[in-house]
Amino acid sequence: MSKICPNCGKELPDDARFCMDCGYTLDAQQSGGMLNSFPLPTIFIILIVAILVIGGAFILSSGFGDSNKSPEKVANDSHTVDLTITGVGGWDSDSGKKSYTLYTEAIFNSVPGDLKKYNIKTTYYDTKGSEIGHETETLENIYYDSDYALGFGFYTTYKLPDPDHVTVEIIKDGKVIDSYTEQIDKNKIDYLN
Template sequence: MSKTCPKCGEDLPDDAHFCGNCGYDFFKKDTASKSNSGFDGKIFLAIIVIVAIIVVGIFFAIGSGGNNSTNDNADVSEVDLTITEVNGYTSSSANPQSYSLYTQALFNKVPSDLKGYNVRTTYLDANGTEIGFETETLSNIYYDSDYSLSFGYYTTYKKPNPDHVTVEIIKDGKTIDNFTQKIDQGKIKFLN
């Protein structure tokens, strides 16, 4: 068997380390070849690492989006209340006379951080037409109590005839839950 010099084409014995014609070093070629192969391997490894970083970044970006919507769903259960009654009063000393409505509720569950939470209390008549509403921050309404808290004070100069109330829990501008209660008109003095 013989091998051929890649530089000049001379036929050489298999165990030749150098080409007798041009001086080509067979070991240097193998070292260079291994070096190039190592370099190519490093480039290939670098490409794999970059692609992996991009894929992981996309995964976390998509995962974060999913977690936000999960958190939005979790917000729904962070506020729970029971409307206990809707009451009202008049200001008989004022001219013209004004009528005020307010809602009382037990807050069964609230988030530890009240930031970004609002409460919109809407009073509606029997036809579902809005009489009026009041929007307040949850932090202004809520304090730790075993008793019903009053909120949603709405005042008008036209005698209202409320049928039901809706209390919306709003987080960062988005309604996450609402509670509706029929109003016992017998409890509102100016209606009797």
């Protein structure tokens, strides 16, 4: 003879202690009915979903989920630009009127997600601290993802400059938010050698 589940009507073996369909315990008189308010298969589904949600949240918060960004080039949430000036170079031109060009190279360690809101002002100074000249560009026009130094701040003049140091300013909404200064190695400037 077989048992019938009083909750769902499923036919069960004589020795069954609970319904394998709805989770109802057959010792209802002793235990008070259902094993819990949810059928057994539903409990397993809830547990699996909870584990997946918690595991996914952990992976995303740890940064393991984004394999496309290297730690050095992360578009950061603090809205800052971090760079290292690697040098200043220069050359002269004989085509037409003699001209002299200076440029700065830097490695960008991190950049903000929205490059359009930032400008880079590169200013060259002589040994007296007087400005030789400057160039202002948008970060969007300068930066691309590279492991190498990027050149920017190309300033051309017809008067022979004698540069001493360079200052690179990060500008957002018309305000300087960061500044980097580097002494110039004159051996890297062709027309001075």
